[in-house]
Amino acid sequence: MSSIVLAAAEDIRSEDSxxxxxxxxxxxxxxxxxxxxxxxxxxxxxxxxxxxxxARLDGYPVGCGAxxxxxxTSVEVKRMYTRSDFRRKGVAQAILAEAERLALEFGxxxxxxQTGPKQPEAAALYERVGYYRIPIFHGDWDRVLAxxxxxxxxxxxxxxHSSSLNA
Numbered sequence: 001m002s003s004i005v006l007a008a009a010e011d012i013r014s015e016d017s018x019x020x021x022x023x024x025x026x027x028x029x030x031x032x033x034x035x036x037x038x039x040x041x042x043x044x045x046x047x048x049x050x051x052x053x054x055a056r057l058d059g060y061p062v063g064c065g066a067x068x069x070x071x072x073t074s075v076e077v078k079r080m081y082t083r084s085d086f087r088r089k090g091v092a093q094a095i096l097a098e099a100e101r102l103a104l105e106f107g108x109x110x111x112x113x114q115t116g117p118k119q120p121e122a123a124a125l126y127e128r129v130g131y132y133r134i135p136i137f138h139g140d141w142d143r144v145l146a147x148x149x150x151x152x153x154x155x156x157x158x159x160x161h162s163s164s165l166n167a
Contacts, residue, residue, distance in 0.1 A: 111148065
């Protein structure tokens with residue numbers, strides 16, 4: 001097997017996407033109770049400037065993530081998941097890198113995300129790749145760990161985004 005993880009936007013309604021989301025929800029349900037969906041719906045990323053990302057290793061789906069708009073400048077990273085056999089192999093980093101690339105392409109200036117206290121490995125990863133702690137921005141559970149990463153729009157992206165907004 002190669003060690004190159006490829007992450008790209010895919011249809012959230014595909015069989016692979018639905019299975020990854022189901023596995024993530026089951027895992028989160030065991031950790032925190034409830035159904036593990038945190039209120040996420042596929043329609044959350046079936047809007048403009050949103051995407052569902054699947055990471056693959058030799059074509060096999062090994063993880064996922066999503067970005068959904070919060071406002072004109074901020075996008076939220078949701079449904080971050082790596083199958084247990086593929087953790088610590090660069091899968092989550094590949095998903096986050098693609099989320100950041102897409103966020104820039106869509107004209108956002110920052111990404112935000114929230115994770116739970118029972119996921120210290122996830123929190124450590126986010127901090128390692130440049131996310132910093134911020135106040136909770138969604139929901140009312142006080143134990144949420146919220147993060148943000150600021151993006152620098154290149155002049156090309158800034159001009160393209162301005163042109164599309166003025167069109």
